[in-house]
Each structure stands twice: as C-alpha cells, then as structure tokens.
Amino acid sequence: MRISANLGFLYLDLPLIERIGQAARDGFDAVECHFPYDVPAAEMRAALRDAAIPMIAINTPPGDPARGDFGLAALPGRAAEARGAILRALDYAAEIGARFVHVMAGKSGGGRAAEAVLRENLRLAADEAAARGLGVLIEPINRRDVPGYHYASLEGAARTIGAVGASNLHLMFDCYHVQIMQGDLITALGRHLGRIGHVQIAAVPDRGEPGRGEVDLAEVLAALARKGWAGHVGAEYRPRSGRTAEGLGWLAGMRAHLARRAAEDAQGGGR
Secondary structure: EEEEEOOOOOOOOOOHHHHHHHHHHHOOOOEOOOOOOOOOOHHHHHHHHHHHEEEEEOOOOOOOOHHHOOOOOOOOOOOHHHHHHHHHHHHHHHHOOOOOEEEOOOOOOOOHHHHHHHHHHHHHHHHHHOOOOOEEEEOOOOOOOOOOOOOHHHHHHHHHHHEEEEEOOEEEEHHHHHHHHHHHHHHHHHHHHEEEEEEEEEEOOOOOOOOOOOOOOOHHHHHHHOOOOOOOOEOOOOOOOOOOHHHHHHHHHHHHHHHHHHHHHHOOOOO
C-alpha cells in the first residue's frame, strides 16, 4: 500500500517546499497538497524531482476566506470565479506533474440551482483536465466540520459523477469524513470502488494519527487491498503534538499490519 503525505496538515514547522523532501526521507511514497500556489510551479516541480516523489493531488483555490469560502464550484452567481480557480489549478497541476485536481464545491447548502452550477463547472473541469492528461476529484465533506458543504454523502457525490458522465471524474473517499457521516467504511469502499480516484485516512473523531481512534484503519486498508486497490492512500491528519515527526510510528505499524494481512490472505488462498 502506497502512502501519501498531505502537506497541508503535515510538517507545518517547515516551509512548504521543504516538506516534500522531509516526507520522502520519512518513508512516504508520495505527497499531496491543499493549496500550493504561493510556491512557483517550476520550483515545486524541481523539489518533487529532487526528492524523487510524485504529487498526487492539489485542490482548487478555495475562494475568499473573508467571505467564508470553502470552494466555489457549486455557488450560483460565482461561475466566473469558479472557472478561474479550476483553470488555475489545472495549469499548476499539469506543470508540476500532479495526477488529480480536487474541485472544491463550496458551502452551497445544497439545492438544485447549486447542483446545476456544479455539474456545469465539473464538465468544464473534466474536459480541460483531459486535455492536460489529468483526473478530477470531488469529495463529500462532513457537515460537523464544514456546515453547509454542498455534499456530505457518498451517494450525493456519486449522483453528481454519474450526471456529469466524464471518465476522468472520480470520487475522493476520505475515511474520516465518511465515518463521521455514514460509517460502515469497508462496505462503502466496496460499493463505490469503481468511482474512487483517491483515498484518505485520519483517526476519528479527532483527525489525529491514523493508528488510533474509533476505527481500525489498518483493517480498513487491508480490506481495501483485498478489493484490488492500486492507488495511493493519503495521510491527511493533524498531528496531535503539532510535530509530524513525533507521531510517525503509525506508518511503520500500518505497513507491518498490511504485510501480515497480505501474507495471511496468500496462505489462505485469498479467503
């Protein structure tokens, strides 16, 4: 199982560009980032090359924090801003060699008008991403942390994906958000596996290191591996101490558990 370090939450004691090399040295297989735009794309690309590590995904710019924005793509009346954010993210992702752009829907509160705007923007995003060889992600986000986010359920995001009908539009399955809103992670992963482009993990309920909390994420990932998952899993958690290095023991423990489960499955003929 290949694990990606989310640089929006990890190594915050370092400048963003230095987090890349540190993640590689600590044994992560890839990185991902929420908002890398303060770093010139050429500089980001060089840092990824020097660390010999790929960037899995970046987010679209979230909008205006002073207005409470958390994405723009599902906000009626702001289509021009949303499309500008999408194109900016796609151009940056293409230049640094990222694989996906997560198009943030925003706090629309739901509704038909917002969904219509979102689908139109996602069609644009998927078309422009395809021209650049990229994929697009959308993510249900729990409404305890982000009240009013456009979709909070897997089913809602899946309906949007189906309506847009683009082969490069995928689901971001964040185990933290899904557990809070719906639970039953292993069943949900199996149900939506064909739509999933990226998976993320963090402890529930505090979003700390994955090796603790109410969900045995090692078992969830073992089940995901048995289902044939070949992508990365993003570690998008907030270190409890605030310092990533102090809590990285979970990474080796997770990998050891997954190797043990794989060996058991091989001995048992996959049962």
